[in-house]
Amino acid sequence: MSKYTDPAKELLEHIGGKDNIAAVTHCATRMRFVLNDPSKAAIEKIKSIKLVKGTFTQAGQFQVIIGNEVALFYNDFIKLAGVDSTTKDEAKVAAKQNMNWLQRMMAHLADIFTPLIPALVVGGLILGFRNVIGDIKLLDNGTKTIIEVSQFWAGVHSFLWLIGEAVFHFLPVGITWSIAKKMGASQILGIVLGITLVSPQLLNAYAVADAKDIPVWDFGFAQVEMIGYQAQVIPAILAGLLLAFLETRLRKIVPNSISMIVVPFLALIPTVLIAHTILGPIGWTIGSAISNVVYTSLTSAFGWLFAAIFGFAYAPLVITGLHHMTNAIDLQLMSELGGTNLWPMIALSNIAQGSAVxxxxxxNRKNEEEKQVSIPACISCYLGVTEPAMFGINLKYGFPFLAAMLGSMCAAVISVGTDVMANSIGVGGLPGILSIQPQHMAMFAISMAVAIVIPFILTMIFAKTGIKKIAFKK
Structure with missing residues (x-):
């Protein structure tokens, strides 16, 4: 008998038994259940299990926070429960039975962008480093940049653009691949479709505004503009969805004997044509409108109000899963403006949650059992992973979550009020400063200090006042 046997038995009982488990898997710190009847889960009893650090429901999955021991616990649990191991993708599919249409849409959006985040983080860090050595005059009494003085660093600056361009200019390739993978279409066709949107044969999207003559494909009776969609998000999403729709439908009606030849041909060629004639222009217009609305809102006279609302509400959005929509907005801002002023507020919200913990x-410094949960949660939160902090500590007590929201709000107002911009999506905690454009790093550091100090002080105050009693009131 292992040390996980008794907690596993308790969890199985309080989750509603084996018959209530439609699927179960785990991630880095959490057990993820898809329950046939979520109401059968005795949440308070589950939270009382010594190994459990908190629970929450997101994207149709009932998630139980275990911590770094989750993999070992999971192995014992599935043996005890007599259930089959489930992959994350299978669990996501099963979870849709417990989701409404909005949650499903957000889940689809998350599935598209999540595989791209590592590349986007790397790209943002590279752009930030290139800005430091190539744009800021740090040498010779502030008259020269590093690349103007050193040939080595000039070579590094040029070389790193190879990666930066691949990540951002060719982003549509990643998006169409990700959609093809998610929708069950041929991934290589998704890649080919993406390349047709950013081919060197096309007029680069960044050159369209200044171009006097736009090249065209001349079909005699009609002409199609040869415009590329470098860094464009929505045109790539629309094109990827059309390809996946056509291919998966064609597979159902085309005989297997000729499917290998007919399906790719009839799926790819119409998609590429429609992408360049209809979906691309429409997606470009929609994307530009979204980025303009967000940017105007953040830079207008009432930008502070927008920032305050977003900073205050972002953490609750994480609970619902609606925060995934910000990835698409961030990427659109980057393509239109060369940076995003939305993402810095997300990093600040994560920091604020860690500060409350x-x-x-x-x-609770004398509570050794509590520290086993709170210390790892605080560290992971400052490094950009907020769930253990939010669900294991802040939502458990209530008032720290409110303190973090208020601290995030104050930090967001400062960030937006001083026009802080990030190169791209980055690590959502203290290391996030590495993705900030160099000229804004000082103000972002001040915003970070606010996100650290205010939640800490407010949590201490709330713990000694009536706010704590209100938070615990049933």
Missing amino acids: LAMIYI
Whole structure:
């Protein structure tokens, strides 16, 4: 008998038994259940299990926070419960039975962009580093940049653009691949479709505004503009969805004997044509409108109000899963403006949640059992992973979550009020400063300080006032 046997038995009982489990898998810190009847889960009893650090429901999955031991616990649990191991993708499919249409849409959006995040983070860090050595005059009494003085760093600056261009200019290739993978279409066709949107044969999207003559494909009776969609998000999404729709439908009606030849041909060629004649222009217009609305909102006289609302509400959005929509907006802002002023607020919200946990560590410093949960949660939160902090500590007590939201709001107002811009999506915690454009790093550092200090102080104050009692009131 292992140390996980008894907790596993308790969890199985309180989850509603084996018959209530439609699917179960795990991630880095959590057990992820798809339950046939979520109401059968005795949440308070589950939280009382010593190994459990918290619970929450997201994207149709009932998630139980275990911590770094989750893989070992999971192995014992599925043996005890007599259920089959499930992959994350299978669990996501099963979870749709517990999701409404909005949650399903957000889940689809998350599935598209999540595989791209590692590349986007790397790309953002590269752009930030290139800006430091190539744009800021740090040498010779502030008259020269590093690349103007050193040939080595000039070579590094040029070389790194190879990666930066691949990540951002050719982003549509990643998007169409990701959609093809998710929708069950041929991934190589998704890649080919993406390349047709950014081919060197086309007029680069960044040159369209200044172009006097746009090249065209002349079919005699009609002409199609040869415009590329470098860094464009929505045109790539629309094209990818059309390809996946056509291919999966054609597979159902085309005989297997000729499917290998007919299906790719009839799926890819119409998609590429429609992408360049209809979907591309429409997607470009929609994307530009979205980025303009967001950017105008953040830079207008009422930008502080937009920032305050977003900073205050982002953490609750994470609970619902609606925060995934910000990835598409961030990427659209990057393509239109060369950076995003939305993502810095997300990083600040994560920091604020960690700071509230830091205060709880101090408040409960004599509680050794609590520290086993709160210290790892605080560290992971400062490194950009907020779930253990939010669900294991802040939502458990209530008032730290409110303190973090208020601190995030104040930090967001400062960030937006000083026009802080990030190169791209980055690590959503303290390391996030590495993705900030160099000229804004000082103000972002101040915003970070606010996101650390205010939630800490407010959590301490709330713990000693009536706010704490209100938070615990049933």
